[in-house]
Amino acid sequence: MTRRSTLGARNRGIPEATVARLPVYLRALHTLAERGVVTVSSEELAAAAGVNSAKLRKDLSHLGSYGTRGVGYEVQYLVYQISRELGLTQDWSVAIVGLGNLGRALAGYGGFASRGFRMSALLDADPAIVGDRINGLTVEHIDKLEQVITDCGISIAVLAVPASAAQAVCDRVVASGVTSILNFAPVVLTVPDGVDVRKVDLSIELQILAFHEQRKAGGPGGVEQEYLEAVDGS
């Protein structure tokens, strides 16, 4: 059978690397759309997204054949297809746990709502923080976690609590039915199968930059006998 069946190019099983780039393409497309651009070639879009054009085309080919040869891709249509693939045609309710420095910044950020992510619940353990209103939402006490998550139909949680509390909070949100977690605490979270965790660790990012920075400056080599000096104070 030469004919392509129902799931032809639309093979369930989009490479993870591709999934991670789709939001970048989407952002570039939104910018183009605002500028009134109707059609875009893979070359132009790739440049806007900061990737190789072959890679872009292969990525898009995983969703289907949505381009027109000799012309390019229709911006609006592609926005819709990528959005659909990413699950952005529906709204997602998100809970933020931990409304300290970072949690507040996240709760007050407008860039999420525009992508279909609604911050539906803010939770904290500190009585001094519970009751605060942030961006139109009231901070609830962590004791209401299970109730709030169930009531709001929340499946995504953002953890902005101290590292020492992260695993415990994680366990609770998972027990309440959350299956996707964005973790800011510098710890490795353990979760059951079927639960996705993504971590954002700013300290790690800086350390990676420092590594390359050091390379540019000449590298660590040269001095070999420094350990004893560094450890032994004498």
Added chain:
Amino acid sequence: MTRRSTLGARNRGIPEATVARLPVYLRALHTLAERGVVTVSSEELAAAAGVNSAKLRKDLSHLGSYGTRGVGYEVQYLVYQISRELGLTQDWSVAIVGLGNLGRALAGYGGFASRGFRMSALLDADPAIVGDRINGLTVEHIDKLEQVITDCGISIAVLAVPASAAQAVCDRVVASGVTSILNFAPVVLTVPDGVDVRKVDLSIELQILAFHEQRKAGGPGGVEQEYLEAVDGS
């Protein structure tokens, strides 16, 4: 000569994937050290870091042979070796540009200093913000950018400015001598060769989670004829 030469296992050219994991190992090692652990096996450390033990050993082998067969790795010694490889035996001066919601959270965070990153300069364009004291530092006007970066010997900059200003600010910090950038603005930055950019995009992280979340719920397939409905209001 059987003795390992200056560059033996210490091959210049550590895989990028390894570099990204070294900070995770380092964090796990610090935790173990605090707990008084002297020696750790690859199996234990791998578990603490959430990776495969073979991967851990291969990663560490890129720095040299710092383990003892039959015993494991000495925690303190390994901390030192990884720190040195990452360039954390020296302090790094970092500038934060944009002291809005996010910039403030970053400036107030204590977790950076403990890794050798000193926030040396805070810069913003808003006169209402310039002069504020955050965590013992005064916010300077962006006009002093070049001067401050030069004076403090800053080579790493964190950008927490609006997307619309990011590229312009980026160009300025690069022109001032910064060669490593951590970017929070949702834009693709263009920089000259030799400058490293790492991006942190929380919106993208949520979108990736949404993609997998949708999969768990049954996937987008099924309904094929939705585009016209979605675009055309009628």
Added chain:
DNA sequence: AAGCCTTTGTGAACGCACGCACAAAGTCGG
């Protein structure tokens, strides 16, 4: 209607990364 020009979609080659599995190396008890 035909041919030219542009751009897509993908086959194929390559390189990196992961993880298994094991020999070599070292420890520790007797």
Added chain:
DNA sequence: CCGACTTTGTGCGTGCGTTCACAAAGGCTT
């Protein structure tokens, strides 16, 4: 001093991701 046991360091097979390069496809002009 020796033998059993533990754990490292790595060779190797496998799979994923990237990139090149080009045939096929469609539009546009004449």
